[in-house]
Amino acid sequence: MKTDTSSAASLAYLRNRVFKNTIADLWKNGRLRLFVALFCCMVFWVGMFGLFLGGFEFVETFKLTDEIYEYLFGLFFLTLFVMLGVSTGIIIYAGLFHGREASWLMTQPPREDRIFAHKFVESIGFAGWGVLLLGSPVLVAYGISVKAGLAYYLTIVPLLIAFVGLPGGLGASVAILIGYIVPRRPKTILAVVSCILIILIGRFTWNLVRTPGDALTPDWMDNLLGRLAFTRHPLLPSRWMAQAVVGLSHNRIGNGLFYFLVIASNAAMAYLVATWVAFRLLREAFCRAQGERSSRKRRQTHGLDQLIHTVFSFLSRPVQLLIVKDARCFLRDPAQWSQFLIFFGLLAAYFMNIRKFSTNLESPVWRNLVSYLNLSVTALLLATFTSRFIFPMMSLEGRNAWMLNLLPVRRSQILWGKFAFSASLSLFASESLLMISDIQLRLEPILITVHAILMAVICLGLSAISVGLGARLPNYRESDPSKIAAGFGGTLNLVVSLLFLMITIGAVALPCHLYFVGIDTGGAGFQRISSTWTFDQFQRWLGVGVGISVFMGIVSVLVPIRMGLSALENQEF
Amino acid sequence: MKDTQLQPRQFGQPMIRFFDVTKQFGAKTAVNQLNLEVKAGELFAFLGPNGAGKTTSIKMICGLLRPTSGQVEIGGHPAGSQESRSCLAYVPDQPFLYDKLTGREFLHFVTQMRGMDKTHAEKKIAEMVGLFEIEGFLDELCEGYSQGMKQRLVFASALVHEPTVLVVDEPFVGLDPRSARIVKQMFVDQARRGVAVLMSIHLLSIAESLADRIGIIHQGKMIATGTLQELREKEAFGGSLEDLFLELTGGEDLINPSDKSPDAAEEEGLP
Structure with a gap:
């Protein structure tokens, strides 16, 4: 024919x-x-x-x-x-x-x-x-x-x-x-x-x-x-x-x-x-x-709603309701939570059995190394999660802008609501994982505290980068979040997130590594520097590292959010 | 393959046929034993409340859904067959265009896909461009078009291959009054040329003024078909199509009593 x-x-x-x-x-x-x-x-x-x-x-x-x-x-x-x-x-x-x-x-x-x-x-x-x-x-x-x-x-x-x-x-x-x-x-x-x-x-x-x-x-x-x-x-x-x-x-x-x-x-x-x-x-x-038609009645989520209202009670009621909406959308899309659950679940299983995987964990330098590897893997997973799911949120919201504009909330509140949603979810999942890893590795309390602070900085920074850049580089034409994430804005978001991770983790991991290498070997080269460190000097350098990370965290929260707020306030839908 | 180009003498030949068609989605019956014929040269308005089964029926015509029972034929061919698609033009309520094609490239693509001869295709494209007044933006990417511009280009692409069956779902969404007038006139012209036109529409005044026959579907069942006059006579109703529609689809409480026929009003004890 x-x-x-x-x-x-x-x-x-x-x-x-x-x-x-x-x-x-x-x-x-x-x-x-x-x-x-x-x-x-x-x-x-x-x-x-x-x-x-x-x-x-x-x-x-x-x-x-x-x-x-x-x-x-x-x-x-x-x-x-x-x-x-x-x-x-x-x-x-x-x-x-x-x-x-x-x-x-x-x-x-x-x-x-x-x-x-x-x-x-x-x-x-x-x-x-x-x-x-x-x-x-x-x-x-x-x-x-x-x-x-x-x-x-x-x-x-x-x-x-x-x-x-x-x-x-x-x-x-x-x-x-x-x-x-x-x-x-x-x-x-x-x-x-x-x-x-x-x-x-x-x-x-x-x-x-x-x-x-x-x-x-x-x-x-x-x-x-x-x-x-x-x-x-x-x-x-x-x-x-x-x-x-x-x-x-x-x-x-x-x-x-x-x-x-x-x-x-x-x-x-x-x-x-x-x-x-x-x-x-x-x-x-x-x-x-x-012919497929979703006629399934959705389960009411009063318990979850109440939890969100309680956790975010410091935010205004309309913003709390927007977070409830985001949480419901998230839970009703298995493609989102299943990936999140599977990868974090696998990491949790690995962290819980970490001592069975290696016989070298009695050595301080290995223990320190593995602890930072675990932290980095969790952070990388979080970066892909925020790039894939949080970044597209503002683009998708733009499709309903007519409705949001009629709500009694400022546009900035919408942005802060997204940030709160992302940060709280990330903090809960990542800090839990990190605690499992650090406790299994039997790290010293000071390092566990430092890791907890570092992970909190990472969660807040990654959430702000994704929410802020999501508002600054939205794609209102696309309805598929995976395509939004795979576009220019999403890719840039991932690159910025990775750079942020390199700096924040590197700043804390480096003094730890130098100190523990010194303890373990007292060897030559740069290790000699660390072997001369006293615990006080280590604490001082660790403090500097944590300071750099926290500073980076503050910059990574304020700059993208400000960019996002400015873009959102000036956005014409 | 049967000849899909109609000759004038073929006016009146059934082009869209539903034989006892039922469509179920799980436990829900969207279309219930529907029988319908739309003939060549006829402009048929398909009316019904939201969720009545109009779009489901149209999708069965286009071969996008299969009936649970019964049969749908287009130009004598089973709906969805390549022969039926060759003679069919479908304009959905949400028109689809390729964002990264210009309007002209899209029209070329459609004529090429339809196997049209190049010279004839160029002539038809020029004709459609003039008819729908799309010359001004034809060489821009479709991603920049407004809803009305998209709708006009989609109409041009639907008619460029001279279909014998035209099916449109809510054709006036996003059209300005001038474009709407052009489209209305186009429907009438197509029908007069022997094309079977089926339009699903909520604007009852347009159905009233354009349609040769009207079908009202409610809860999946065709509850009335015929010319406006036939429907009025059948239902002993003297009011407008809007009132008749409300009467038939369960919105009697919204009807102005003065619009009812004297007999009906008397039966209900109205002055």
């Missing part, structure tokens, strides 16, 4: 025009955004490259066999495979069953498989970009460390692109099947899959850290490889990737190309199967998903 070929060409025309217009618009109106985004990508790439080059060169000093590299890459690509499969599935599901574009295209002449192909290309474009950014520095660093030839570097990009298609095709098929079989329960399926994945990852990690033997001894290595043996299953695409990478890097071109073609042909097959599934089931699945 003529419309079949013309619809494919028209959808290609559409993607082409949208891409060109987006770039042209960005060049014309958002050059700064473009350069900041490119700069961030470059910093990320160089950072990853440096980290992995150092790692591979270190590993090379042990003269490891190819087999061990295959284990490492097998694990790396297996992780990527699962992440890509799940993320492409989610993107395809959202795009096909909840997107306005798909809904419109379904009323137009293109066949269902053409519509699917259009959305698949889009999602693979996003995923491919991410994989290139993540995978290319790793593979380039590996190539340099093993002195790979030109053929290896020429094959990296096609290899990664071919690899993306395989989990993408599988994830897309599963997404359509979920729409077809359980259209009313996509979030339940996602939650179940997440739980299964987390249990598997947790179990796997547990097994790895419990590997018997002293670390880095031959026996330990044998045991470790035994526990990683599943990554070498011949039917796993991650194994094919590992074989292709190692083969090509060692000039076994034939072997490398063979696995490259195995991956490419399987990716093509996965795409073909997904297209067939779309051709047969997409419209029915779409109709079923559209």
Whole structure:
């Protein structure tokens, strides 16, 4: 039929025009955004490259066999495979069953498989970009460390692109099947899959850290490889990737190309199967998903409401009600609290069992190091949480500006309300985690107190940055919070949050580290400085560090909030 | 595939048909055994209170929802089939446009997707641009358009491929009086050319003045169909369409007694 070929060409025309217009618009109106985004990508790439080059060169000093590299890459690509499969599935599901574009295209002449192909290309474009950014520095660093030839570097990009298609095709098929079989329960399926994945990852990690033997001894290595043996299953695409990478890097071109073609042909097959599934089931699945209607009565949350009113009694009643509204929205979106709960839950489980994971915790320097690593992980998780969920809040609120403007509250109160909501939630979760970690590590009371102050500064600072920048760089056009978070404002928010964390944690962690290294070893170089520190001197330097962190905290609360307030007061809706 | 281009002699041929169509969402019945025909050259106004089942019915016409039982046909083809979509134009109440396309690029995209010959497409685009007066902003990105500009472009894109069935959901949302007049005239012209037009609308005065036939749906059931005159006669009602609508959909308490027919008023003991 003529419309079949013309619809494919028209959808290609559409993607082409949208891409060109987006770039042209960005060049014309958002050059700064473009350069900041490119700069961030470059910093990320160089950072990853440096980290992995150092790692591979270190590993090379042990003269490891190819087999061990295959284990490492097998694990790396297996992780990527699962992440890509799940993320492409989610993107395809959202795009096909909840997107306005798909809904419109379904009323137009293109066949269902053409519509699917259009959305698949889009999602693979996003995923491919991410994989290139993540995978290319790793593979380039590996190539340099093993002195790979030109053929290896020429094959990296096609290899990664071919690899993306395989989990993408599988994830897309599963997404359509979920729409077809359980259209009313996509979030339940996602939650179940997440739980299964987390249990598997947790179990796997547990097994790895419990590997018997002293670390880095031959026996330990044998045991470790035994526990990683599943990554070498011949039917796993991650194994094919590992074989292709190692083969090509060692000039076994034939072997490398063979696995490259195995991956490419399987990716093509996965795409073909997904297209067939779309051709047969997409419209029915779409109709079923559209028929989904949430008629579930929502549970009243009087207890929670009362708790919020009590905790925030120092704020005006309308602001308290806005916080109640935010809390209800948060709790009624499992995509938000489930991620929060899962990651913080995993950290809590790890912190509670921290003594079982390591035998080195009797050493003060290790204990101190692990305590700051735990604090940093919690803070990083908090930064992603505030960037993902708190930053978009003001943008989403802008859609209801007509209503908010009619409420008896000042705009500034709305902003402070968001800040209070974010800070209280963060403080409760992070301080609890940190206390578990510090108590399990049996830290001295003074350090526990310092950590508690530092975490409070971090919670307040991150909340203020996200709320303030959220108001300063809002995106009122977008209704999807994940897209708001992934945009320029969200990315900048994450970068600023990370810089803030580096300074605040670094200022306190450095004197602690110098002091404890001195106690432990009394060694040479900069450690000699610390070994001469008395406890009083340490306390003085720690005080300076805490002072810097608190100062940074105050700046990070006041500056973004002031920026946000000013933007919000002048905002015309 | 059947010929989707209507000849004048095909006026009166059923283009939209509902055969005993029921649509349920869980325990809720949104559309209940609906039977309906809209013929070529007919302008049919679909009325009903909020939640009566209008949008559900329209989505079944467009193939976005499947009936739980019964069948929907468009131009003799099952709704949702490629043939039915080829002859159908649908304008939703919230128009969809690509933010990063210009209006002109969007029209080109639609004509290309519809498999139109390039010369013919250019001619039709020029015709639509003139009809809906969109030349002034056609080369700007759609993200900057107002609701009315978007609505006019969406109408242009819906008609550019000369559909034989036009389905519109609340077509006058966001249109200024001039644009609304253009759209009203366009509906009449399309119907006179042999297009089957089904419009879901809440503005009863427009339905009264434009529609050849009116259907009133309430709680999923079609409770009345016919010309305005036929509805009045059937219900023995002398008032406006608005009063008739309220009478049929349970809003009798809002009707001015003087608007009721003398017989009905007498039955209720009114002076």
